Amino acid sequence: MSRLSDLIRQAKAADSQLGADLEREFRALTKRRSFGLVFERHQPEAVELAGRPVRKGDKVHILPPRGSRSRGDQRLWAVTGFEGRGENRAAKLVEAGQVEEPESMVALVADLVVVAEFRDHIYPGLIETGRVERGGDKPFHTVINAENFHALEMLTYTHRHAIDAIYIDPPYNSGAKDWKYNNDYVESDDDYRHSKWLAMMERRLLIARELLNPADSVLIVTIDEKEYLRLGLLVEQMFPEARIQMVSSVINPGGASRTAAFTRVDEYIFFVKIGSAAPAKHSNDMLFTDASEPDENRSPIWRGMLRGGSGPLRGDSPSKFYPVLVDRKTGAVVGAGEPLPIGVDRATYTPPDGLDAVWPLKRGGVEGRWELNAATFEFRRSQGYVRAGDPNRRTGVRTIYYLRNAEMERLESGELISRGMNDRGFLDIDYNPERERTLPAKTVWNRQSHNATEYGSNLLKSFLPNRKFPYPKSLYAVEDTLRFFIDDKPNAIVLDFFSGSGTTAHAVMRLNKQDGGRRQCISVTNNEVSAEEQTRLRRQGLRPGDADWEKLGICDYITKPRITAAITGKTPEGEPITGDYKFTDEFPMAEGFEENAAFFTLTYEGPLSVAHHRAFARIAPMLWLRAGARGPIITEIGDKGWDLTNVYGVLDDLDTAARFVTEVKKTPGVAMVYIVTDDDLAFQMVCRELPKGVRPVQLYESYLRNFEINSGRFA
Structure with missing residues (x-):
């Protein structure tokens, strides 16, 4: 529709009435809605391939003059041949996509940049640009410098249905020049900002779906409040067979201010669980911070037997309305009376001598019912799985407790231990001090280690002094997130195709060190420089593809050096990294990791070659x-x-x-x-x-x- 808007403006310029009529009909069409997520998919994306040699048949842009800050000629030209040699080598060009009287011209090859449209055939290759080896025969982590859509297409040949986990931190579409669409930054006032973002994400997730193992894998996507609603709908439409859940994770306890809004301290994580994938239980439920997580936050062992929730009343399940008999002197549960039929007053029941009858009564004396029927109750009592609390000081009424199925399983697994039957006829149970407890994680995460400033930005400075990267994730946040799904997969393959600073690969190395795993991470990033840096470099007369420009790109300046530093334990200047890793596994960062990594740049080959x-x-x-x-x-x-x-x-x-x-x-x-x-x-x-x-x-x-x-x- 953005293309239609451009055509309508042209029509208005040529014929104002025709343009107005077209615009009126266009607006009527845009008011129609379909079920599900509706967005304009735009023309297929295109990307400029700086440094790629210009060949006959290529599509190209003509670059602006050196020192210029303009975008230059954005028309697409097809290369039909060449003339001249050396610095004077020129390409013969004809305007692409024009059927009638296309313009033709000649331009210096040095002033051209190859353009790849996403609907084109590509035949990818890889050129190795470096490696670091400290891991013996372990698999290599790989970093691929490429437009991630084309890198994903390449991976359909190497890793179709083979990826165990995809973790991505895509652009949040803040409007602050954090991503490009068709070689231009998407601004906050772009009317099609959201649909461009959705189109960009949909194309990549379509390929990601081909890479994930359909039997057991997970897609993990982090996002903030600007696109989380649209992202949620998108993944629901694209992965209808998956189980999708969203978690809120505190990443900045100090908060990020928003104009006329609440201060934001969290972001969101979508988990798209495919096949049998499910989060593992661990020793922390993620809700309480690392520094203030007391033992009393453990789930209670004994639960009240009075029914809560749905169907809690006597009439909802009459067979579960019966008296529990408790020895008045010792407090021991000795049995149960028969269920009382509906209509029979409980006051007509007289307990045996020396015993108290405890009824399932709710607040105000309302007759409720027990969780267990009489037969199940008697079985659990005989096993020591039922007990009575002390009489309430005010009412004299006792609470009846029991072990749920979950606690019985924890007892069998050894997470809980029993010291035997006590003199009141129930098991003396406690947490096993020698066994790490396991808990299901909650949907709100509040961990000190997930602070993105302390363990993202500041930690990155230890590895790459004097180099900046905007908003890196906390290393420990990514580590914890992946652990839920690949902790029991020592040979897992993890993919991050919005790799940025390389935190995901770093986190996978941490997981390998903790259990001796051989997991590998494929990191895909490009070699773009920031918008601010681009302005400075253009003023110096530099353009993409120049060595002094490319050395400051994300891949060469941040990703590759960070992964190399993590493995070797040394900064790019050769100095030992200062500081220690914390939390799950504490050791000096200067020790590095026993891992291997190889670095590649994607190439575009000819099918005949x-x-x-x-x-x-x-x-x-x-x-x-x-x-x-x-x-x-x-x-x-x-x-x-x-x-x-x-x-x-x-x-x-x-x-x-x-x-x-x-x-x-x-x-x-x-x-x-x-x-x-x-x-x-x-x-x-x-x-x-x-x-x-x-x-x-x-x-x-x-x-x-x-x-x-x-x-x-x-x-």
Whole structure:
């Protein structure tokens, strides 16, 4: 509809009456509503690929002159050829999308930037830009510098249905230049700000849904008050089979002021639980802060047996209206009388000598009913699971307590311990001091460790002194959030495609250290600089793609250095990181982690280059990722026609297949092999010779087919 608004303005300029008529009809259409979340999906997004070589057939923008702060010519041009060489090399351009009399021109290649539209086919590759290794044979964490929509498309080849948890902290759409749509910042006065945000999120979540394990996985999205309502509706529509819950988490106890509004101290976390995914119980219910969580906040062991909630009256369940008999001297529960039929006055019942009859009476003497029928009550009493409280000093009435099913299970599991039957005929039960208690988390989180200023911004300064990143998450908040779903998955794969400073990968490393896990995190971020930084750099005559511009981008300036510093225990300047990790696992930050990480930049390949085996070096990291991101990457095939690691192999020359298969059989760790051939029969012949359990993949048929199918599905 934003496009229609532009066309109406043009129509008004040419014919005011026609423009007014069109606008009136347009407004009438916009008042119509459909069920569910309705928003304008806009034209498919486009992204400028600074640094990508310009090729014939590319779509490009013409950059503004150096030193200019304008957006430049936003028309889209198609490259039809080239002329000249060196600094004078120029591209022949024709205006894209214009059927009748398109404009043509010639522009220096240095003044062009390639544009990728999201409805276009892409054939991605990866170029490694660095790595850090301290984790032996553990899987690598990976950082991918890319437009996240295209990185997600790439992951459909390497990780379809393989992701255990996605944690994302997307732009909150504050209007403060915190995100771009079609290469331009979305301002607070943009009439289509919310629908642009929804369109951006929907495209990415569509692919994320393809990556999550449908049997057991979780999508976790953090958000604040500006978009949480729309986000909730969006995920409900996109994941109808999932169980969705929202948590409120205190991240700034001091509060963030809002004009003419309450001071905000929290944000929201959506949990989209897929398949059998469910939050694990832990030792903390998340409601009370770390520093002031007394033992009395534990749930009580004994519960009153008087029915509360729905159906609490005698007439609601007559079989549960009976007297509980208590020894007047000892206070021991000795049994129960028969249920009293409706219409029979309880005053007609006379208890045996020496016993008191305790009835299920509510406040004011209203006749209620017990939680248990008489037979179940008698069984639990015989097991020591029922007791009577002392007489009330004012009324003389006793309260009857019992163990619920949950407490009986905790007793069997060892979380509760019994010291045996006491002289009043019930079990003496307490919490096991040697057993960590487990509680279901509540929907309001108030943890000192989740303070985003103290354990987000200030903690990041310890790793990257003198470098700034806006609003990083508390490391411990992300760690706690993920723990609920991957604590029992030591080999979990976690994805964060709005990675920013790299907190999610850092949190996964923390979880691995606590239990010896081999979890891996895939972090996707771009290399944009902040809006404020862009202004300064443009004044200096710099443009995206220049080395002095790119070195200040998020990926190169923050994400990669932060993850490297976390692993090595040293700042980018080589100094030991000062301070200690706190809370769940306390140790000096300078110790680092026994982890591995590799850094990549996404590339855009030509399908013919891929099919003709000319892009193998850029496709190779994707094959390594798909095989588990362990060990070395096979980046080239030698004269022997194949190569093999302890994890996967690549067969390039089918004439050497026999020798290759023999080596695969000698290497028990190999779980996947890639066979380069377009001959289906030859591929099947090699497959038949492979050991059981080794998964064969045909190159490049599987790669090309994956991205041909993807085209347009998610745009």
